[in-house]
Amino acid sequence: MTEFGGPEALHVVEVPEVHAGPGEVRVAVRAATVNPTDVGVRSGLYARMAGTPPELPAVPGMDVSGVVDEVGPGTDGRLAVGDRVMAIVLPSGGHGAYREQVALPAASVVPAPAGVDDAAASTLPMNGLTARLALDEMTLDRGHVVAVTGAAGSFGGYLVELAKADGLTVVADASDADVELVRTLGADVVVPRGDGFAAAVREQFPDGVDGLADGALLGAAALPAVRDGGVVVTVRGYRGEDAEQELARGLRMVPVFVRDYAQNTPALERLREQAEAGEVTLRVADVVPAADAAEAHRRMEAGGVRGRLVLDLTR
Template sequence: MRAVGVTEFGGPEALSVVDVPDEPLGPGRVRVRVRAAAVSPTDTHLRSGAYAGRDPVKTPPWVPGMDAAGEVVEVGGGVDRVAVGDAVMGIVVPTGAHGGYREDLVLPAASVARVPAGADAVAASTLPMNGLTARLALDQMALPAGSVLAVTGAAGAFGGYVVQLGEADGLTVVADASEADEQLVRDLGADVVVRRGDDVAERIRAEFPDGVDGLADGSVQDALVLPAVRDRGKVATVRGYRGDGSGRVEVLPTLVRRYAENAAALDRLREQVEQGAVTLRVARTFAPEEAPEAHRVLAAGGVRGRLVITF
């Protein structure tokens, strides 16, 4: 079975097409013939060995990828969410050779959902991980309707979903953008757009002098953005940032593994795509042999939408 992975950790050039065995099915699980796997920054960290210490599998190859879409080819006992032949998307928690960049993938049934009506596998593969991360960030902050939410990195995949889901939740959204991305962020639904940069907290405070109620830090600016938030406000962070120790605001590290089997949240994301509340964005596709180039393009920055490996 073909996959894209690494036998030694390293840069993009470490990625290659490798052969991996089929995974056992088991009850409560589904086997997916993968047609598309989206590329994310998390994949680049896995490729470089950043997670080697926490991966219980110590033998190569290691296969990245947290998003996949394709068709169900087999279901285990007790599965009634999907059936053989269904087009599905799923979130993957990579372990060893079990990652999204492979042709054949076994997942818990609760980690997959039907592809949104009208979407193909490439577009659908861009939703599960970033969409669930955005949903988790908002759920952790639990801001009541009418609250003000700030989003950094709003033109990116995670940030864009937070903007759209925040709007759907009835929040007032202030988001950052470069001049080139301002219209994109407005089109995503942001109520107020400020210029991105190291002084984004000042720009947000200029619009909301009392500070915002919550902030989703998609641009990973950490301590730089905390001043934008009012006292006792909430901040959802990625990459594990836990705040400056002052306790002035509540910092909530957002770890999507907690939602990897949240079937209801994944189904709701599908429904919101079908309703037009959430937009799927594909930037470019790559063959498996072109995976190193996909990682180079991602590292260069400025990608709007997701890069996707197709099988």
């Protein structure tokens, strides 16, 4: 973007070539995933929240797959020119995933899962790491019950699958159209999505669940699903609305930010292994040329897309 705004703000621009600095590798990008967080970059929301002057042109995008084409000094030797990789990107100004090349900390880059194409590989890093971080922050034990809102989405879907792999019991929400999908992902109990979520969970688990991952941003409406003393993990910085009530019930409110795991190489490697083992499902809704990024944003914001829209940077 050369200015912030709606999807129409996205267009092809030339940006300076980058090179891998110390501890970095450069990736020739083949695919970049379109995520809801990209809207915050495109609209200028994150720049306003940070209180920083606009840094333009700005390039959105937090997920890439591609090929390492340059290795900087001081890396750990894991990666070499020619390796097929996936990576998480923390966008800033002209540094984002929607570009033909990007220089990244080597710690944010791991080999792409074997047998997976570029589009599918690009869908895993950001949402997968966010789900992994959420579960790690919950510190639940095997056999505990976790509730998931937004289970048909990418973050929620990965969280359902990773929670099952961790030995948790999962209750998840779904619309009528998504019930079978959410069951296929591994949810033990599926309840209707929406404002009745908490009551539906309590019908199945009268004492409340041990933890909640609120991917659908239900906020206060979802909190009654959680037992007193339980943990609630939120995205996009939500910290609760009624601190007195939350404190009285002993709820632990934990906003998670994927930047905290952006250089967690072991977590990213584990996601790759789980993708290869079939423990997580990489869902691609459609692949479109990068020049059609504006249309991809319109489709995503219209809703109803299951899986991720992916930009093809090779055409």
